[in-house]
Amino acid sequence: MPQITQIIAYLDQLLAVDAFRDYGPNGLQVPGRQEVQTIVTGVSANGLLLDGAVAAGADLVLVHHGLFWRGDPQQITPILHRRLQPLFAHDIALAAYHLPLDAHPEHGNNALLAAALGGLDPQPFAEIGIQVRFDGDGLTIDELIARLRTAVGDREPLVVPAGPERIRTLGIVTGAASDSMLDAVALGLDAFVTGEPAERAFSIATDAQLHFLAAGHHATETFGVRRLGELLEREFGIRHTFIDIPNPI
Known part of the structure; x- marks a missing residue:
């Protein structure tokens, strides 16, 4: 069985984590057992996902939205305790990759959603x-x-x-990125897709004559973390289960 250090080193290198200044730590956030046989992936490290990981016999939970964010309280709150408790009780490790997973040109949320939409000639945006x-x-x-x-x-x-009337160019930023539609306006794109909308998006879209589409923060960010689980399954010969906790936001 692979060591967790091998898996984290593989992911850190693949996603070039050192190139990003993020809102929280990328990589291993909670240590657990050293050998990994089963990995569970999911979008957000909430209690429901972690309970599912326990039931699945996970050694490692890999998420897009981790446990720790800039500006959070410095003490362990009841919510954080709820999330840490199943990890500690079952010696399960947790790792998270946020912006590096959004941005990856092949395995990232944006790239995979663009491919699913049939978009051609992907370029950074x-x-x-x-x-x-x-x-x-x-x-x-x-x-x-x-x-x-x-x-x-x-x-x-x-x-x-x-x-x-006809959409020939499209900008995509998954998650909560309504303000990135201003980049789409500056480039003269025809449409912009994100996950979670902001109120001001309506006025920007109508004034700039740009199509705006918001398909859900959670829904637009299931792609990358599931892909990472599939890559780890092939690379290291471990079991992978993606657990989707339904989230309407």
Whole structure:
């Protein structure tokens, strides 16, 4: 069985964690047993996910949203205790990768969502996002909505249909990134996709004549962490289970 140090070193290198100044620590956040046979992946390290990891016999939990964030209280709060308790009780390790996983050009949330939408010629966009194009006459807004709905598991996106009749260029920043639509406006893109909307997004979209689509913070960020689990399963010969805790936000 591989050592947890091997797995974390592999992920740290793959995701180039040292290149990012993030809101919380990337990599191993909670130590556990040294050998890893079973890994559970999920979007956010909440109590429901960690209970599921215990039931699955996890040695390592790998998430996109970890336990520790800049500005959090310095003491262990009841919520943090709730999340740490199953890890400590069962000697389970936890690792998290946030911005490095959003930004990865092949295995990141943005790149994988762009591919699921059929976007071509992916290019870096808005620091951690992806810009793509659509061939020929492009897509109608209804066609883009249908593709996005399918990509995120039949979740209906929130849509401000304020852009051109045909969509040939699209910017994507998953999660809560409504303000990155200003980068889309500056580049003259036809549409912008994120996860969690901000109120001001409506006014920006209508004034700039840009399609705005928000398909859910959680729903747009299931891609990368599941891909990491699949990579680890192949690379190290360990068991992998992705646990999706339904989240409407």
